[in-house]
Amino acid sequence: MVQSVDRAMIILDCLKESPKGLGVTDLSKKLGVAKSTVHRLLSTLEKHRYVKKVNNEGIYQLGLKFLEMNHAVMENMNIVELAHPILDELTKTVAEITHLVMLENFELVYIDKVESTSTIRIYSQTGRRAPMHCTGVGKAMAAYFPEKKLERFFSHTDWKAFTPYTITKEEDFRAELDRIREKGYSLDDEEHEEGIRCVAAPVFNHQGEVQYAISATGPTNRMNNKRIEEIIPLVKKAAYKISKAIGY
């Protein structure tokens, strides 16, 4: 582990949390390192445009290089291009927000979303992360893990209870996965956030492995059992379409 690189990236994290930007002194206090060290790191980051000074004063913010890098990352993920139209259609038919997620280190990463009302700020919530054990998409993916991978997932998870309905025991979770495999979809019944229900389904790649998942999410008052029953086949169908689009 390279200390200076590590520190540089911690600085970036700090700046991410402080939209207004931070000065050298602020950062040096936060990190517990000398001002001069922070200053040197910032200069290096600035050279590569990962940070920038706001109107040439001593306040630093995240730089525009991140737009560039984001673009490059997105380019590689042609999954978004393939899936977006299908997600778009799904949003239209179910009139609820839909998401596309993938996995990284047993954590969910939201890589696309389509809102019913506004097409604006499509990029906004992408990049958000969430745990698997308390979400529809997380469970949908876990249900199709091979046993080995599932065990590795269990050793990673902390079973944190976000609501009274969150599943927090391995045996309960395994039972839930059996149900999901049987039905081909998963439900999130206020397990992550009270008042929110969602329907999710897995997306498989050409090797038959689960690689992504999609969901339709809404408030409990709209998402009653009758509505859920209507939505289920639509989500499953959309997930299947995406699976086929990526070569399943």
Next chain:
Amino acid sequence: MVQSVDRAMIILDCLKESPKGLGVTDLSKKLGVAKSTVHRLLSTLEKHRYVKKVNNEGIYQLGLKFLEMNHAVMENMNIVELAHPILDELTKTVAEITHLVMLENFELVYIDKVESTSTIRIYSQTGRRAPMHCTGVGKAMAAYFPEKKLERFFSHTDWKAFTPYTITKEEDFRAELDRIREKGYSLDDEEHEEGIRCVAAPVFNHQGEVQYAISATGPTNRMNNKRIEEIIPLVKKAAYKISKAIGY
């Protein structure tokens, strides 16, 4: 300048250019540093999710942290939120692609675009960079630089000729800026790419400084002189709206 941080970021640049990802040996050759050094840097970057191994083999790609960071950067740029609906409307009325750009180190950065046909991949070309001297938006902004800043710009620019029509002399450029100030808009007449014309106008902030610019771009066959004349007031009006929205 911190060597290790610098190298880490050069590695990220290399990975950006190689969508398929690179191995430790490839990178070590590219950078001219030892494999072990590259490996150590990659491990540190991986810890922060700026890079990831593709299916746990020895190939590294850009990581999903960039989506997160992009999100944070975008959040701060409420300019995009403000301008997007106006850009959207402009695209509808002129039926050509429109762009919103800002400046960084006398280079243009595209921060939003609206295509006429598809709302998909809205994020795609954002983050792209281009020189000022050969683009409509670049000239529109330069026209409203204070003399001091203009001189600094001249000392930065390389006057590279992208097409036979690119302006490559300072005196010609200054004459062009005079024309732009007089008319309140700028034209790009195949100066950056043959077959492409565009109409651009500057956006001013609350201090009356030029801070952004917008443009409508299309192929020469559609963008004849008559059409250009129709488009000009629309672009100017949209730019003015955005200026007002940010407090001009």
Next chain:
DNA sequence: AACGGTGTTCCTTATTGAGGAACAAGGAGA
């Protein structure tokens, strides 16, 4: 079975990053 190619680990050295202190600049308050 031997080889060439990976990525990874270890260890030693001197390169280079770190931090204290001094400096410059700017703003607030008396």
Next chain:
DNA sequence: TCTCCTTGTTCCTCAATAAGGAACACCGTT
């Protein structure tokens, strides 16, 4: 207006630590 904080920035010295060579482990090919 002058002073006194508090900024960011620069410099310099020392030792922490990053770098690179070499050895190792692994895989696929010949």
